[in-house]
Structure formats: C-alpha cells, structure tokens
Amino acid sequence: MTARAAATDVMGPPIGVNQRTQAQRFSAFKDALRERSLKSTSQRDDIARVFFANKRHISVEELYREVKQVNPGVGYATVYRTVRLLRECGLAAERHFHDGEARFENVEHEHHHDHLICERCGRIVEFANEGIERLQEQVAHKLGFVITRHKMEIYGVCPECRSGRVPRTASRRARDSSQT
C-alpha cells in the first residue's frame, strides 16, 4: 500500500508531493501579473493572499467575505475578476459541484484527482485512482474518442455523518474540505 503500488492502491499516490508554499504561490501570482503586464494592486494582493491562506474549495462568496475582513473596500466584481485571474494563472481550479455556485480549488500541486462529496455535511474529500483513469482511457478509445479532460464526482455519506455525530454544523465552513 505504498505510493508505488498505484495500480492496486485505491487512494493512489499521496497528494501533497511537490507542493508549493503559500509564499511560493503568491510570488508565482506576482510573476504572472508582470508577465502579462498587469498591475499589482492592494486588492489583488489581498484577495490572492486570502485565497492561498484558505483551505481548499472556497466559493466566491466565502472568499469575498474573508477578504472583506482584511480589506473592507473590495467589491464583489473584483473578487470575481481576481479569481478568474488565478484560474488563468493555473493557481486556482474551478469546480462545479451539485449546488449551483462554483468553488475554486487552491492548486498547490500538480496531481490530478477527483472528488468524493458528503451529501449531509458537504465535506469534500479528494482522491486519485489510476485504475479508474485507465478504464476511462479504454472506454474512450473503444469509442474512438481522444480524452481531453474528465470530471468525476462521487456523492455519498461520510463516516462522521453515518456515525451520528455531526462533525461540523451546516455552516459554510462545513463545506470546506479535508485532505486525504
């Protein structure tokens, strides 16, 4: 069950290798701005910093609220714009789970992964599984398709919710993910 034995390891290789620190991601962001001749502003910096400091899978509204505490003048539109920027820089990944609003994932490593979502408490757990990826390739190949990307979400009930003790309240914080 080491990271080596990926073929039979349902969890896949551990997520977390080759991570970039918050500071590294922040300076990658600044570099990206410079490269594109975009300007550095306090709003952008604050939004990016809050985003990088936050845990995974944050919605725009959540991010907006957190940024407000640091820099109350920031507008909604600017959060949207900056989040789009982060996406374009490869520092954020957009996800659409089954509840309307988009969530942005903090990209701190390069590993592809999918999601397991608790329908009770909203917790999001990430996983990677090479076997599934391989079968997807096979299916696509048989049908003559060349895969560009895929999306897989498993919905269910997490161990905490099943055991009766609700792990966190249904507040927006509850929707944050834990990492595998």
Add this chain to the structure above:
Amino acid sequence: MTARAAATDVMGPPIGVNQRTQAQRFSAFKDALRERSLKSTSQRDDIARVFFANKRHISVEELYREVKQVNPGVGYATVYRTVRLLRECGLAAERHFHDGEARFENVEHEHHHDHLICERCGRIVEFANEGIERLQEQVAHKLGFVITRHKMEIYGVCPECRSGRVPRTASRRARDSSQT
C-alpha cells in the same frame, strides 16, 4: 465481448434491453398523473409526447421550441413545470454538462450509464463500465463513505471530428446524442 463479460467489456452491457416504447412511456406518464391526482391537460400531453418522441438529451429551450410547433400557445414556464414532473416520475433525468443549461435525458431503460462528450461538435455518447463502478465503490469504502450516486463525464474529441469531416453543424441539433 458479450453482455456477460462485463468485467472486461469496457462498454458494459448493451444499452437498450428492457426498453419502453414511446407509447408505454406516455401511458406511464398518464398513470403518474392520476396517481398524484394531477390533471391531464393538452399542454402536458403535448410536451410529454414531444419529449418522448425526441432523441436523448434535450434542453428546455429546445423542447420549448419543438412544442411550440405542435401547440403554439404553450408557455416557457409550463415546459419547465412539465419537465420537472417528468423528472419526478422517473421518465426524465436531469444532466448538467459543461455549458450552463440543463439537459433532460429520455429515460427508456433502467441501466445506469455515464457520458462521453465531444468538445468540438457536442455529441454525447453513453457508456457503462462495471470496472469503473467497482473501483468507485472501493475508493469510497476505503474513505468510509457510502455512495448514494455519482457523476462521471469524459470530455474529448469524437472520431468524426478528429477525422476532419465535421459530422454535423454546430447547430443545436448537433448537441443531440447518438446511442452506443
């Protein structure tokens, strides 16, 4: 490569066994109305008939336009309401692919399946794969989750688009699916 050899058959069992005819689905719809003490109206009948006659994966707007040709008085809201009804009766399945609007799938059989979507022409192909399902179960189990449902979409380029000859124009008809 028979329907039996599901474990190694990437396509899974053929979709199409135990199908219901259009007429059967229509009368199932009427039955469902009666069961719920809902009333039969010409609008509902027309919308349902058009929906059942149409091929798989139609959007509300497409359905609205087709219904208009049969019964020009029907309003947008009624199409939404009826489609919701069909969903509740298990005769339509709602899908959200990566283009904003929801599509409704004509449920004519009971087999679970996933989707392969061409990013060029929008074609949607269905497939089923037991191996993937099994691995999903394993992953969820390892993480202590009990699965309630899942969603898997593979995006890529279909054989026709890759071969250069565009199979259909980019019209809304192009988004209709072919069956495997």
Add this chain to the structure above:
DNA sequence: GCTATGTTGATAATGATTCTCATTTTCGTA
C-alpha cells in the same frame, strides 16, 4: 511628478430557472 493605461466599485445587465397571480381548465359529483 506626469501621463497613458490598467483597475476598481457600484450598479446594470445577463441567462437560466422559479415564482406570482389573475384567468382558465379539468374532473368528480349532483
């Protein structure tokens, strides 16, 4: 410091979907 150019915040606009409500239909019953 100055200026061209990019950025911001407030708000209007958008697109998909749902709600509201006055009017019309349906259907069990008399």
Add this chain to the structure above:
DNA sequence: TACGAAAATGAGAATCATTATCAACATAGC
C-alpha cells in the same frame, strides 16, 4: 350535463450566480 373546488396555465416579475459597463481612481515607467 352542469357545477364548483382545486389545479394548471401564461405572462411577466423575481431570483441567483456571474459578467459587463463606465466614471473615478491607482500604477508603473519615464
């Protein structure tokens, strides 16, 4: 077959997440 309660309809308003608009305002290079 006509009645009337209850449900359904259509038109448009409302909603929700997101994007566009635009005048006022910063930023970065000179």
